[in-house]
Amino acid sequence: MGSIMEELLILCLAKGLKITAAESCTGGMVAAALTDLAGSSAIFERGFVTYSNQAKIEMLGVSAETLDKFGAVSEQVVLEMAQGAKNQAKADIAIAISGIAGPGGSDHKPEGRVCFAICRQNENVAQTIEFTALGRTNVRAAARDHALGLLLNAAIRTRPS
Secondary structure, three states: OHHHHHHHHHHHHHHOOOEEEEEOOOOOHHHHHHOOOOOHHHOEOOOEEOOOHHHHHHHHOOOHHHHHHHOOOOHHHHHHHHHHHHHHHOOOEEEEEEEOOOOOEOOOOEOOEEEEEEEEOOEEEEEEEEOOOOOHHHHHHHHHHHHHHHHHHHHHHOOOO
């Protein structure tokens, strides 16, 4: 993970990019990873841990109707989370994560399902990854690592600010 972070930091510094994260199931793990390296404050000013639906609504402007219709673990909600985080942080790139880390889940939303969204420039993209029932710690770590990879890929594709 260290090399991804170093590459992300160097790339964002070179392009003058700011990044942010809106996290639910990872509870700040992405923000912690982003701030592990010295100098990261130049690219990461703030992140959002919005574990409850109410926090998603209040901090990120996620629509209550979207939450009611699709549930917190949905591509629709993470897209709204990412857009809200990008706007609130005045960032160039935002990542959002919401999932079922476990234990538990349901037939409809099984343990290990995590939704991600990237919002950058004129692109908003969401995806769902089925990590399966790896256990809470492993699902959260896998989600963090996947999110960091998505951020790096987005930074590579983003024009300098």
